[in-house]
Amino acid sequence: xxxxxxxxxxxxxxxxxxxxxxxxxESKDISFNLLHATCGTRLQQRRWCPTDxxxxxxxxxxxxxxxxxxxxxxxxxxxxxxxxxxxxHTIELSAFVEEKExxxxxxxxxxxxxxxxxxxxxxxxxxxxxxxxGLTAVATITIRKKEQxxxxxxxxxxxxxxxxxYPDEIRTERGMNLSNVKVSxxxxxxxxxxxxxxxxxxxPGEYHDHYREALAELIEAKLEGKEVVQAPAARxxxxxxxxxxxxxxxxxxxxxxxxPKPPARARSRSxxxxxxxxxx
Amino acid sequence: MTQVGAEIGSVLDQLEARQPKMVxxxxxxxxxxxxxxxxxxxxxxxxxxxxxxxxxxxLTLVSPWLLPHLxxxxxxxxRYPDGVTGKSFxxxxxxxxxxxxxxxxxxxSHNEGDSDYLICDNLATLLFLAQMGGLELHPWFSRVxxxxxxxGKSKKFSGSEENLERSVLNYPDFVVLDLDPYLYSGREGKxxxxxxxxxxxxxxxxxxxxxxxxLASLGLEIFVKTSGRTGLHLYLPIVRKFDYDASRTxxxxxxxxxxxxxxxxxxxxxxxxxxxxxxxxxxxxxSRGKSLASILCPRRHPLGTxxxxxxxxxxxxxxxxxxxxxxxxxxxxxxxxxxxxxxxxKQDLAQLLESxxxx
Numbered sequence: 001x002x003x004x005x006x007x008x009x010x011x012x013x014x015x016x017x018x019x020x021x022x023x024x025x026e027s028k029d030i031s032f033n034l035l036h037a038t039c040g041t042r043l044q045q046r047r048w049c050p051t052d053x054x055x056x057x058x059x060x061x062x063x064x065x066x067x068x069x070x071x072x073x074x075x076x077x078x079x080x081x082x083x084x085x086x087x088x089h090t091i092e093l094s095a096f097v098e099e100k101e102x103x104x105x106x107x108x109x110x111x112x113x114x115x116x117x118x119x120x121x122x123x124x125x126x127x128x129x130x131x132x133x134g135l136t137a138v139a140t141i142t143i144r145k146k147e148q149x150x151x152x153x154x155x156x157x158x159x160x161x162x163x164x165x166y167p168d169e170i171r172t173e174r175g176m177n178l179s180n181v182k183v184s185x186x187x188x189x190x191x192x193x194x195x196x197x198x199x200x201x202x203x204p205g206e207y208h209d210h211y212r213e214a215l216a217e218l219i220e221a222k223l224e225g226k227e228v229v230q231a232p233a234a235r236x237x238x239x240x241x242x243x244x245x246x247x248x249x250x251x252x253x254x255x256x257x258x259x260p261k262p263p264a265r266a267r268s269r270s271x272x273x274x275x276x277x278x279x280x
Numbered sequence: 281m282t283q284v285g286a287e288i289g290s291v292l293d294q295l296e297a298r299q300p301k302m303v304x305x306x307x308x309x310x311x312x313x314x315x316x317x318x319x320x321x322x323x324x325x326x327x328x329x330x331x332x333x334x335x336x337x338x339l340t341l342v343s344p345w346l347l348p349h350l351x352x353x354x355x356x357x358x359r360y361p362d363g364v365t366g367k368s369f370x371x372x373x374x375x376x377x378x379x380x381x382x383x384x385x386x387x388x389s390h391n392e393g394d395s396d397y398l399i400c401d402n403l404a405t406l407l408f409l410a411q412m413g414g415l416e417l418h419p420w421f422s423r424v425x426x427x428x429x430x431x432g433k434s435k436k437f438s439g440s441e442e443n444l445e446r447s448v449l450n451y452p453d454f455v456v457l458d459l460d461p462y463l464y465s466g467r468e469g470k471x472x473x474x475x476x477x478x479x480x481x482x483x484x485x486x487x488x489x490x491x492x493x494x495l496a497s498l499g500l501e502i503f504v505k506t507s508g509r510t511g512l513h514l515y516l517p518i519v520r521k522f523d524y525d526a527s528r529t530x531x532x533x534x535x536x537x538x539x540x541x542x543x544x545x546x547x548x549x550x551x552x553x554x555x556x557x558x559x560x561x562x563x564x565x566x567s568r569g570k571s572l573a574s575i576l577c578p579r580r581h582p583l584g585t586x587x588x589x590x591x592x593x594x595x596x597x598x599x600x601x602x603x604x605x606x607x608x609x610x611x612x613x614x615x616x617x618x619x620x621x622x623x624x625x626k627q628d629l630a631q632l633l634e635s636x637x638x639x
Contacts, residue, residue: 190525190529197533210556211553213557242498242537243633245536246498246534249529250526250629250630
């Protein structure tokens with residue numbers, strides 16, 4: 001198991017459970033290094049001061065907040081230390097809510113919580129309680145100097161912690177305006193038909209990052225000096241009857257033509273709206 | 281010699297004159313031609329590329345096979361005034377079309393008013409387009425004539441979008457499937473489209489054949505042509521009972537089915553980067569005003585290739601570069617056009633599916 005990225009304790013009421021935090025997800029993006037194209041040397045990043053024309057060592061750096069263009073207020077390590085962070089080593093539970101009350105937009109990152117030494121008992125107790133009530137706890141945790149909102153829930157025999165965005169971190173402004181767009185019953189009917197055809201249970205195992213796989217293959221092939229080879233196709237086990245699917249779409253289309261179409265004017269207005277937005 | 285033959289003979293004779301410009305006489309019309317020795321496909325042929333004169337000669341030779349496929353169809357063209365290596369742009373409307381060109385007035389939601397579209401019904405119009413550098417011909421999938429399978433449909437195309445939607449131009453003759461391989465050879469420059477290479481083309485043919493078998497199992501016959509570039513165009517001729525919305529839904533349904541059957545090979549993705557390594561199944565061309573490059577249409581490919589109709593049992597033996605401005609007239613002369621009867625092979629999709637008694 002990877003190294004814990006945080007340790008502390010869950011605290012609610014009089015109870016305190018020592019735990020360790022592990023990342024539950026990892027990005028498998030393939031990363032590249034920037035090279036000098038002519039000689040293939042890996043480029044270095046240097047902290048460069050254009051005023052003194054020197055390279056600056058870490059111990060001569062400071063963090064500045066730009067409050068106006070080119071104007072900074074400087075914060076030192078001591079300044080940061082003085083900040084009130086009540087949940088520095090604790091996960092403070094403040095409320096229990098239903099999981100579905102938290103919209104997916106709030107979720108940031110997922111972590112596993114594991115009990116520290118000799119904390120198995122209270123950990124198991126909290127896990128069981130959350131499982132049986134089917135509730136999620138809202139809490140705060142400080143990771144890397146940042147106090148974060150988080151949700152604590154039982155998942156597959158483990159307590160999970162998901163960091164959440166604060167409400168003011170969720171963007172609410174949206175550019176679109178659909179109030180002029182008319183959707184007719186027949187169009188909706190066609191959409192339903194397509195949705196029904198492809199309705200199935202969510203199986204994450206079916207999905208792969210094809211771009212990454214192709215990229216990895218390309219790298220492999222380059223290493224071996226070979227041509228890029230195509231991965232053999234995985235044949236879907238779920239066979240859908242094309243005749244049935246076509247028949248349904250054809251029927252939806254026919255219904256389509258039987259029904260009077262919405263007035264063209266209403267539709268062209270919605271088109272105009274769209275165009276104006278693109279132009280702007 | 282037939283009248284058509286005589287006309288072709290006369291044009292070819294006139295093109296033989298080794299002058300860079302001339303006034304061509306076709307029937308009672310005249311067409312000024314300029315820059316006849318301008319190279320449009322620098323990399324093609326054995327000596328110095330294909331010129332505008334080669335293009336005009338090609339179009340004249342194939343016109344007996346090409347014109348029937350353009351008949352009655354509003355069209356637009358992709359113009360390459362400086363040849364296939366230069367800039368290109370679409371032209372949909374012509375302010376002053378020549379007297380011999382047929383036009384049709386159609387409501388354009390984009391222009392919010394009526395616009396004139398060209399219909400390429402005769403050799404003179406075809407050569408006029410070539411003179412303007414319009415190498416690629418994009419005829420609509422619907423046409424202005426109602427006979428025989430759209431009897432009674434309106435022929436009023438102008439005035440409003442509603443008129444156009446009710447008209448026969450909203451009822452395509454074909455459901456089209458555009459197979460575009462995003463299989464890179466590895467020799468492409470950064471950001472370039474995948475180039476034509478054997479492996480990708482074979483894989484595309486293989487997918488096309490499976491789609492053909494799939495549709496054949498439903499009793500449907502589909503036609504195939506090379507795109508003239510890297511992919512294949514499949515046309516399913518249908519009785520004009522369905523509008524473009526329906527034809528697009530049908531194509532999309534086939535596409536989604538293909539994706540489900542062969543997820544490792546097929547993609548319907550919009551983002552080009554996600555198409556990498558797969559064959560893009562494009563159903564979106566089934567839309568009024570959209571089009572694929574016509575059958576026998578010259579393409580933007582260095583070797584001067586054209587979009588060539590092929591017999592299914594020949595698909596294994598052909599390669600897109602077999603079909604160029606140089607080779608195609610002879611091939612047509614010898615074997616004819618496998619798509620000649622495509623409009624007589626129309627299928628009543630609704631009836632077929634009903635007779636199968638599918639759910």
